[in-house]
Amino acid sequence: MRRCALGSRADGERTRVITALYLVLVGVSALLALSNWRLGILLMLFAGALQDPVRKMMPGAPGWMVLAFTPVLFAVFINLLLGPRNPWPALIAHYPRLSASLRVFVATLLLAGVVLVMKFGFGAWAVAAIGLVGYIFPLLAVLVGFAFVRSVADLQRFVLVYAVLTGVLLIGGAFEYWRVFPDWRAVGTEALDMYWIRHVPGYIVKLTSGFYRSPDLLGWHAGLLVMLSVMMSLYAKGPVARVLWLLLAGWGSVILLISGRNKMIFMPPIFVATAVLAYLYKGNVNRVATIAVAVAISLGIFYALDRQLEIDREYTDYVGVGTETAATRVRTHGVEAVIGTFRQSGFFGEGLGSASTGARYGKAAGIRTWQESGPSKLMVELGVAGFLAALLVALAIVRALFRCLDGMPSAGRDSLLFVGLLGIVAANAASFLVSHQAYGDPFLVTLAGFMLGMTLSAPRWAFGEQRARTAS
Numbered sequence: 001m002r003r004c005a006l007g008s009r010a011d012g013e014r015t016r017v018i019t020a021l022y023l024v025l026v027g028v029s030a031l032l033a034l035s036n037w038r039l040g041i042l043l044m045l046f047a048g049a050l051q052d053p054v055r056k057m058m059p060g061a062p063g064w065m066v067l068a069f070t071p072v073l074f075a076v077f078i079n080l081l082l083g084p085r086n087p088w089p090a091l092i093a094h095y096p097r098l099s100a101s102l103r104v105f106v107a108t109l110l111l112a113g114v115v116l117v118m119k120f121g122f123g124a125w126a127v128a129a130i131g132l133v134g135y136i137f138p139l140l141a142v143l144v145g146f147a148f149v150r151s152v153a154d155l156q157r158f159v160l161v162y163a164v165l166t167g168v169l170l171i172g173g174a175f176e177y178w179r180v181f182p183d184w185r186a187v188g189t190e191a192l193d194m195y196w197i198r199h200v201p202g203y204i205v206k207l208t209s210g211f212y213r214s215p216d217l218l219g220w221h222a223g224l225l226v227m228l229s230v231m232m233s234l235y236a237k238g239p240v241a242r243v244l245w246l247l248l249a250g251w252g253s254v255i256l257l258i259s260g261r262n263k264m265i266f267m268p269p270i271f272v273a274t275a276v277l278a279y280l281y282k283g284n285v286n287r288v289a290t291i292a293v294a295v296a297i298s299l300g301i302f303y304a305l306d307r308q309l310e311i312d313r314e315y316t317d318y319v320g321v322g323t324e325t326a327a328t329r330v331r332t333h334g335v336e337a338v339i340g341t342f343r344q345s346g347f348f349g350e351g352l353g354s355a356s357t358g359a360r361y362g363k364a365a366g367i368r369t370w371q372e373s374g375p376s377k378l379m380v381e382l383g384v385a386g387f388l389a390a391l392l393v394a395l396a397i398v399r400a401l402f403r404c405l406d407g408m409p410s411a412g413r414d415s416l417l418f419v420g421l422l423g424i425v426a427a428n429a430a431s432f433l434v435s436h437q438a439y440g441d442p443f444l445v446t447l448a449g450f451m452l453g454m455t456l457s458a459p460r461w462a463f464g465e466q467r468a469r470t471a472s
Contacts, residue, residue, distance in 0.1 A: 018057060019054060019057070025046065026047050026071055029046070029047055029075075034075045040075055044072040044076065045161050047068065047072050048443035048447075052065075053187075055213065056192065061191045061192050066443070070442065073141075081143065087143050087146050087147035091456075094400075095403075098393070098399075102396075105389040105392070108390075109132060109382070111386070112351055112383065113132065115352070124353075130353045130356050131354070131356045132352060132353070134442070141449030141452075142456070145452060146453035146454070148450070148457075149460070149461050150460075150461065152461060155417060159228050166224070166252075167225060167251065167252070170222055172187050172211030173209070173222070176209065176210050177311075187211060188208075189214065194214075196208075196209065196215050200317070203317070204314075205318045207261065210255070213441075214438075216261055217441060219260075219263075220267075220444055223256050224424065225251075226298070227420070228420070228424070229252060230268070230271075230272075230294055230298055231416065231421075233245035233294050234291065246294065246301060253268070253298065253301075256268075257306070260315065263434050265319055267427035267431055271420075272291065272423065275291055278423075279291070279410075281405065282408065284410045284411060287419075337376035338379050341371055341376045345380050346383075348383040349381055349383035349384075350369060355436075356377075372435050373436060374432035397452070397456075400456055401425070404455070407459055407463060408462070408463060412463060414462040415463070417462055418462040421454055422455055425451065425452050
């Protein structure tokens with residue numbers, strides 16, 4: 001008994017030390033970001049990556065820890081958006097239609113906030129605030145991402161930091177799957193009083209979260225690592241660098257599989273399909289062949305690891321189930337869910353934040369929503385006006401990306417990075433179309449917005465080779 005009490009006291013002391021060190025990291029990172037916002041972006045990756053495992057080790061796993069990285073992000077916003085380097089004028093100059101549609105969309109957010117308060121009272125202000133964060137963070141992140149990349153070196157630095165961090169953190173998924181440290185609170189979701197499984201006729205699939213707070217987040221980060229690694233394997237110089245990136249892609253694929261989240265497992269195939277279509281659009285068949293070779297090698301590494309690690313066949317069988325039901329899910333979670341939401345909630349919807357992840361922490365009673373897909377979430381929270389405004393933003397983004405693609409040199413080496421980012425944007429859009437749940441995570445949605453911003457800035461950094469050849 002005495003030994004257990006001593007062990008518990010020691011565990012509590014370690015948790016307090018780890019929490020204190022993490023909060024110091026966030027504080028110091030925020031201060032550094034106030035003077036160097038580019039460094040702040042990289043430090044934000046550390047703060048965001050570590051917040052979930054630290055949260056799960058804290059007593060009660062407090063919900064506010066999902067925002068633990070935001071002081072660093074706010075410091076970046078303050079430094080960049082309020083300083084002389086504000087990227088908004090440059091974004092307007094490049095994409096005037098996008099900036100105009102964003103203004104309309106922000107106006108509908110304010111209207112949706114009023115709708116929420118009118119329906120559920122002033123006690124719902126916290127729900128509105130949570131919802132507003134979910135929309136404003138990615139919009140601001142787009143601006144920051146647009147300003148971040150001055151050269152390919154900036155993009156490579158960002159990808160390298162993210163890939164190393166994520167590659168290490170994915171080990172938590174392996175720990176959980178093989179029960180290496182079964183009593184470690186940082187691994188799995190027992191600290192959050194959750195147990196994730198999927199019932200399939202004939203078997204059960206146990207979902208894995210590792211160091212992240214849900215299997216959705218593990219799957220998303222593993223999928224992003226796979227996509228970035230394939231992109232960098234195509235861009236890297238020398239066989240050693242290419243092999244290392246391909247090994248990282250294979251490692252990410254294994255963890256993506258055992259996360260059990262089909263909507264994330266389908267992101268890399270959408271990424272590849274988008275890249276192939278982009279190069280076919282530009283008439284560069286050689287690039288398509290290069291992409292095919294990189295994907296084939298990555299799959300070979302994945303299958304070798306899969307056999308060596310002896311992963312249960314239920315996971316691959318479950319992917320097959322997801323493939324069979326994909327078209328049905330797109331239909332039911334897309335058009336049908338939007339129509340059903342309109343019939344149920346009316347023209348103005350339920351109000352800002354009513355379907356957002358974390359809305360349950362608000363004090364308003366009676367807020368009940370069932371929407372899972374991204375489009376139906378927009379309809380229930382923003383009503384018809386906000387849904388149409390969001391559609392205008394989406395169309396403006398598609399138009400802007402096609403404008404970038406039209407200006408891309410068909411054979412430039414740096415265009416590999418642009419096409420890779422374009423594939424990541426398409427994969428995120430497809431995932432959001434089916435389910436918005438993962439995109440309720442502030443850190444995840446910030447990264448998604450940041451990468452969209454980097455993609456939109458490609459004419460300034462990815463097409464320089466063509467300009468140089470033209471000038472010469």
